[in-house]
Amino acid sequence: MLNFTVGPVMSSDMVRAIGQEQVPYFRTSEFSELVLECERILTEFAGAPEGSRSLFITGSGTASMEATVMNVFSTNDKVLVVNGGSFGHRFVELCELHDIPHVSIDLQLGQPLTAEHLAAYENQGFTGFLVNMHETSTGVLYDMPMISDFCKRNGLFLVVDAISAFLADPFNMAELDAQVMITGSQKALACPPGISIIVLSPKAVERVNNTKSRCMYFDLKDALKNGERGQTPFTPAVQTIRQIHARLKEIKANGGVASEVARMTMLANDFRSKIADLPFEIFSPSMSNAVTSLHPLNASAHQIFLTMKDEYNIWICPNGGELKDRVFRVGHIGCLTPEDNTTLVNAFKDMQKRGLI
């Protein structure tokens, strides 16, 4: 099986080998040291300012999105949310559910956020900003420096869901003055699902410590306190943390976050150059290195996904909702190579010969 979805993605042999081992007991100094090392590397890779903290939440990326909304915002806030697809919409729903006053900027699917969109919200008393750096559902990568400037000008507390962008696109919390960054184990970290990560700047730590949590499992004050000694309040997905640890150390040994982003850029560009002659249109004008979203000109996107899966044993990523038949996505995150891209492109060419695309 060749997997070009946007997560879970393909893992290296090294990561998979850890998955085969017995799960160790975790209230030990050895596991604490491993967690603390993960925290140190992640904080560095996120470009987080001095004194930042990284928390490991057992739950998929949405768990960390929800924990963040609940622990850093309150009814006293007024939050601007970029809603450009299903992940932006998830932040809107979370604000609604947790009674966080908010306004959503609703974008057309596949369209980037522009300075004109933001202009209407200058000096309107907002206190926070929620954005999915890469709206994975449509493949749009937002202009983070533009968003950062807007937040700095207006004094907004910037929370970035970088779940699919982290390690795929350049991102630096300190430069962007982002206070929270969220990512997950099953995207570019290329580990099994189960752990999501919240990186908190010192200002975000302060906010968490001053916000009353109405949930025991997602009380980040508790997570921060336990994290000081490299532990989590409850049993974490131990094996996934061990896999993340091995993967982070591997990336660090191979040159760090910049080398990983360069590898992703190479893979994305390689794929995009190989499909130039195929009957597909790029769906988003502003793309992440994590994903290429494509609109097939002559066939149903969903049917292409099904044929690839059932007849070629290759998984591309289908879309849901109104984009189901118009758009499919090809991921570049995970343990993939340019040769894998060629295999996929040859399968597309074969489908073309058969009159299927």
Ligand SMILES: *Cc1c(COP(=O)(O)O)cnc(C)c1O
């Ligand atoms: C994958 C992803 C999520 C999290 O989804 P889960 O299924 O909860 O892991 C959130 N935001 C973005 C931008 C994503 O790509």
